[in-house]
Amino acid sequence: MATIYDVAKKAGVSPKTVSRVLNGDAPVNEKTREAVHAAMAELNYIPSSAARSMRSQKSGLIGMITGAISASPSAAEAIGLPEIFLVQGVQRVLAENGMTLLISDTGGHRDRVPTLIKTLLEHRVEGLIYVAEWHQEVDFAGLLGGRHAVLVNCFDSHGTPSVVPDDEGGQHALVSALVARGHRRIAFLTLPESLVARGLRLAGYRRALGEAGIAYDDDLVVTAAISDPAHEFDYLWDALDRVLNLDPKPTVICCANDKMAMRVYALLRDRGLKVGEDISVAGYDDYRIITEHIDPALTSAELPYAAMGMRGAEKLMRLIGGTTRPNEPLKELVSGPLAWRHSVKDLKETVTSFKTRRRDL
Amino acid sequence: MATIYDVAKKAGVSPKTVSRVLNGDAPVNEKTREAVHAAMAELNYIPSSAARSMRSQKSGLIGMITGAISASPSAAEAIGLPEIFLVQGVQRVLAENGMTLLISDTGGHRDRVPTLIKTLLEHRVEGLIYVAEWHQEVDFAGLLGGRHAVLVNCFDSHGTPSVVPDDEGGQHALVSALVARGHRRIAFLTLPESLVARGLRLAGYRRALGEAGIAYDDDLVVTAAISDPAHEFDYLWDALDRVLNLDPKPTVICCANDKMAMRVYALLRDRGLKVGEDISVAGYDDYRIITEHIDPALTSAELPYAAMGMRGAEKLMRLIGGTTRPNEPLKELVSGPLAWRHSVKDLKETVTSFKTRRRDL
DNA sequence: CGGTGTCGTGACATCGGTGTCATAACGCCG
DNA sequence: CGGCGTTATGACACCGATGTCACGACACCG
Numbered sequence: 001m002a003t004i005y006d007v008a009k010k011a012g013v014s015p016k017t018v019s020r021v022l023n024g025d026a027p028v029n030e031k032t033r034e035a036v037h038a039a040m041a042e043l044n045y046i047p048s049s050a051a052r053s054m055r056s057q058k059s060g061l062i063g064m065i066t067g068a069i070s071a072s073p074s075a076a077e078a079i080g081l082p083e084i085f086l087v088q089g090v091q092r093v094l095a096e097n098g099m100t101l102l103i104s105d106t107g108g109h110r111d112r113v114p115t116l117i118k119t120l121l122e123h124r125v126e127g128l129i130y131v132a133e134w135h136q137e138v139d140f141a142g143l144l145g146g147r148h149a150v151l152v153n154c155f156d157s158h159g160t161p162s163v164v165p166d167d168e169g170g171q172h173a174l175v176s177a178l179v180a181r182g183h184r185r186i187a188f189l190t191l192p193e194s195l196v197a198r199g200l201r202l203a204g205y206r207r208a209l210g211e212a213g214i215a216y217d218d219d220l221v222v223t224a225a226i227s228d229p230a231h232e233f234d235y236l237w238d239a240l241d242r243v244l245n246l247d248p249k250p251t252v253i254c255c256a257n258d259k260m261a262m263r264v265y266a267l268l269r270d271r272g273l274k275v276g277e278d279i280s281v282a283g284y285d286d287y288r289i290i291t292e293h294i295d296p297a298l299t300s301a302e303l304p305y306a307a308m309g310m311r312g313a314e315k316l317m318r319l320i321g322g323t324t325r326p327n328e329p330l331k332e333l334v335s336g337p338l339a340w341r342h343s344v345k346d347l348k349e350t351v352t353s354f355k356t357r358r359r360d361l
Numbered sequence: 362m363a364t365i366y367d368v369a370k371k372a373g374v375s376p377k378t379v380s381r382v383l384n385g386d387a388p389v390n391e392k393t394r395e396a397v398h399a400a401m402a403e404l405n406y407i408p409s410s411a412a413r414s415m416r417s418q419k420s421g422l423i424g425m426i427t428g429a430i431s432a433s434p435s436a437a438e439a440i441g442l443p444e445i446f447l448v449q450g451v452q453r454v455l456a457e458n459g460m461t462l463l464i465s466d467t468g469g470h471r472d473r474v475p476t477l478i479k480t481l482l483e484h485r486v487e488g489l490i491y492v493a494e495w496h497q498e499v500d501f502a503g504l505l506g507g508r509h510a511v512l513v514n515c516f517d518s519h520g521t522p523s524v525v526p527d528d529e530g531g532q533h534a535l536v537s538a539l540v541a542r543g544h545r546r547i548a549f550l551t552l553p554e555s556l557v558a559r560g561l562r563l564a565g566y567r568r569a570l571g572e573a574g575i576a577y578d579d580d581l582v583v584t585a586a587i588s589d590p591a592h593e594f595d596y597l598w599d600a601l602d603r604v605l606n607l608d609p610k611p612t613v614i615c616c617a618n619d620k621m622a623m624r625v626y627a628l629l630r631d632r633g634l635k636v637g638e639d640i641s642v643a644g645y646d647d648y649r650i651i652t653e654h655i656d657p658a659l660t661s662a663e664l665p666y667a668a669m670g671m672r673g674a675e676k677l678m679r680l681i682g683g684t685t686r687p688n689e690p691l692k693e694l695v696s697g698p699l700a701w702r703h704s705v706k707d708l709k710e711t712v713t714s715f716k717t718r719r720r721d722l
Numbered sequence: 723c724g725g726t727g728t729c730g731t732g733a734c735a736t737c738g739g740t741g742t743c744a745t746a747a748c749g750c751c752g
Numbered sequence: 753c754g755g756c757g758t759t760a761t762g763a764c765a766c767c768g769a770t771g772t773c774a775c776g777a778c779a780c781c782g
Contacts, residue, residue, distance in 0.1 A: 001485075003737090003738055003739085004738060004739060004740095005738075005739095013761080013762085014761065014762045014763080015738085015739075015740090015762090016739095016740075016741095016761075016762065016763085017760085017761060017762075018739095019739070019740060020740095020760090020761090022739095023740085025740095026759090026760080026761090027758090027759055027760065028759095028760070028761085029759085029760060029761090032760080032761085044506070046479060046482045046483055046506070047483060047738085047739070048415070048483065048485060048737090048738055048739070049411075049483040049484050049485070049739095050410075050411040050412075050414050050415050050420065050484070050485060050737090050738080050739090051411075051415055051737070051738035051739035051740085051767090052738080052739055052740075053411050053739095053767095054409070054411050054412055054415065054737095054738080054739075054740090054766090054767045054768065054769090055738085055739055055740045055741075055766075055767050056739090056740070056741090056767085057767080059411065061484075083445075084444075084445040084448075087464075088466065088468075091464070091465075091466045091468075092466075092468060095465075095466070095468070100463060100465070100480055100481075100484065101463070101464050101465075102461060102462070102463055102464075103448075103452070103462050103463075103464050104452075104456075104461070104462075105449065105452045105453075105456070107449075107452075107453060107456070118407060119461055120461075121407045122407055122408060122409065122410040123410050123411070123422075123461065124362075124409060124410070124411060145405070145407070259650060259654050262654045262655060263654055263656075265656070266655075266656030269656070287650070289620060289648070289650065289651065290650065290651070290654075293620050293623045293624055293651075294623060294627075294655075295624075295626070295627030295630070364767090364768055364769085365768060365769060365770095366768075366769095374731080374732085375731070375732045375733080376732090376768085376769080376770090377731075377732060377733085377769095377770075377771095378730085378731060378732075379769095380769070380770060381730090381731090381770095383769095384770085386770095387729090387730080387731090388728085388729055388730065389729095389730070389731090390729085390730060390731090393730080393731085408768085408769070409767090409768055409769070410769095411767090411768080411769085412737090412767075412768035412769035412770085413768080413769050413770075414737095414769090415736090415737045415738065415739090415767095415768080415769070415770090416736070416737050416768085416769055416770045416771075417737085417769085417770070417771090418737080
């Protein structure tokens with residue numbers, strides 16, 4: 001590799017002058033500049049960021065630690081996938097700020113995190129982003145080596161800045177929209193009790209009902225997913241059966257996520273019920289490969305991964321730049337849009353044209 | 362940050378001795394070593410890889426360029442997603458080799474690649490991995506700055522080492538398995554003609570038929586997907602209609618991918634056909650979030666993303682280490698397993714138990 | 723007991739940039 | 753015409769590691 005000395009010699013100037021041309025931090029004579037540029041082009045010169053960062057103490061690197069990329073080796077399909085949009089969001093913001101992303105992956109082993117952080121610190125990352133596989137509380141304070149850090153899709157109790165999805169708001173928006181279409185008996189098949197998202201979504205559900213003056217009915221809310229990915233939906237049939245046997249029946253089934261909704265479609269079909277006509281279904285996550293291609297297309301609340309990534313990266317940039325806004329919240333809630341599709345019937349619409357529906361798909 | 366000099370001073374030795382303790386490249390007295398370790402721990406010392414790589418000319422970094430992470434900004438759902446497993450595979454191998462992954466993303470803009478490569482070269486990556494969004498031919502020779510590089514999910518005509526999916530083999534295995542279950546009229550709804558994978562899969566389809574002594578019937582093969590993601594499946598209804606009206610009818614529909622199969626499920630249901638009983642369906646990709654949760658579960662050929670990532674990274678490690686195997690192929694084909702599920706009926710089985718099917722789901 | 727080899731250690735240069743300071747040429751002001 | 757500010761450039765040290773070489777202390781050999 002050519003060095004700045006090679007360029008200097010070829011252009012007949014001092015290395016420092018080449019440096020000035022590179023960084024534009026001091027005036028350089030037009031002719032000199034051209035000579036330097038020519039020399040750089042000819043030698044195919046690319047400055048070494050290692051050398052530069054040694055002197056300037058700035059690496060231009062941001063480290064990201066995640067288990068979101070490598071789903072756990074055993075449960076390959078369990079987690080993962082849409083979280084990639086999160087990486088994308090982070091990447092986009094960093095690129096705009098001239099930063100490069102260093103990625104480390106836990107491979108599903110949380111206990112590797114200290115080692116990974118150490119590697120990132122060796123590269124003198126200017127900031128760290130930890131991304132969790134799902135909305136949860138974590139505890140890494142102390143490991144961070146004093147670096148600026150942001151938690152994404154998770155939070156801690158040590159005051160580390162974080163960015164989390166607005167689960168409460170998302171479920172609230174979804175249920176409110178259902179109510180607006182005339183639904184009043186809204187079943188809710190929830191996530192396992194251990195998950196943070198479950199509590200928040202349930203709160204959103206209750207708030208939406210409350211605002212509409214609908215009494216909360218405990219029978220309509222059933223835990224339908226199990227934490228163990230191998231048995232995730234083992235109780236789904238039973239959970240659905242319970243809410244369908246209620247009197248009065250629910251007119252819509254809110255599912256904890258789109259995968260569950262996909263299963264519910266099949267179970268409802270087995271019972272002779274047509275989704276979107278005899279009964280409505282809504283999901284969560286807006287995992288488009290499901291929601292847009294299933295029939296009928298699934299109404300869902302988007303879990304805003306890309307936006308969380310961007311918000312997290314922006315927050316980190318502000319931390320590093322010392323431009324944190326005066327009243328910037330420590331924990332940022334990120335909302336996602338509602339994707340309204342044909343799986344939910346509008347009970348206030350007088351006529352439903354079957355033909356229209358099918359063609360829209 | 363503490364430096365090696367700080368540690369040396371605190372331990373009462375020379376920096377070089379600290380270096381020796383760190384790298385274990387020369388004998389150090391037991392007591393000295395302990396003193397150094399104590400000093401490092403106390404100062405929370407983490408060596409600077411920038412300084413180290415300057416001296417040793419080794420960065421310990423591998424650069425990856427991809428559009429697979431950021432699906433194109435417009436067609437958010439079009440590409441992407443499972444390709445993340447590819448990143449996972451790469452990561453895993455690199456971690457085993459003590460390398461760190463630098464990720465750059467095109468954000469869907471192919472013309473950013475030169476800039477991204479330049480950034481990676483500034484960080485003196487020891488090797489480059491280019492990952493394409495789908496199996497295709499590319500042309501980056503010349504941009505690579507003489508660095509070791511491997512193309513994944515793509516190839517070029519300049520002799521750059523590459524790793525690609527065995528599309529021909531995958532489709533061949535799938536169709537052979539169908540034939541083994543007694544299917545002889547096998548419809549094939551294919552990808553757009555422009556795609557490399559289409560030709561390969563078609564070849565695999567034909568080879569499987571040939572081996573079984575089944576004549577190739579042009580009418581059974583219909584292009585059913587369009588390149589424009591906004592209109593991807595606009596012709597699907599028509600394509601399916603054509604093959605279903607053939608005489609004799611096909612007993613199984615091979616779809617170009619799982620998304621298409623999902624659509625086909627709905628279209629078949631509209632026609633009153635029960636998938637897995639009246640007619641069989643197979644997909645491609647084995648995108649598990651679809652294949653395992655749809656009803657009936659979808660038979661599919663896996664597009665082995667994780668394996669491709671690992672193979673690509675391993676190839677790169679061998680290139681860098683100069684341990685390329687004597688007869689190592691320039692272009693490696695990666696095969697994936699067949700995921701056999703209930704969407705395909707076994708025509709050689711006398712009785713099909715409906716109850717069993719449903720419970721298995 | 724002198725020669726040779728291994729162990730244990732440090733001085734010093736070096737990797738490729740950039741910060742600091744010095745210097746020279748030039749134009750402008752009073 | 754002397755003093756001063758600006759422009760343009762270079763000499764030199766330094767960032768934090770490691771490679772090279774040298775040196776002293778022993779142990780072992782003949």
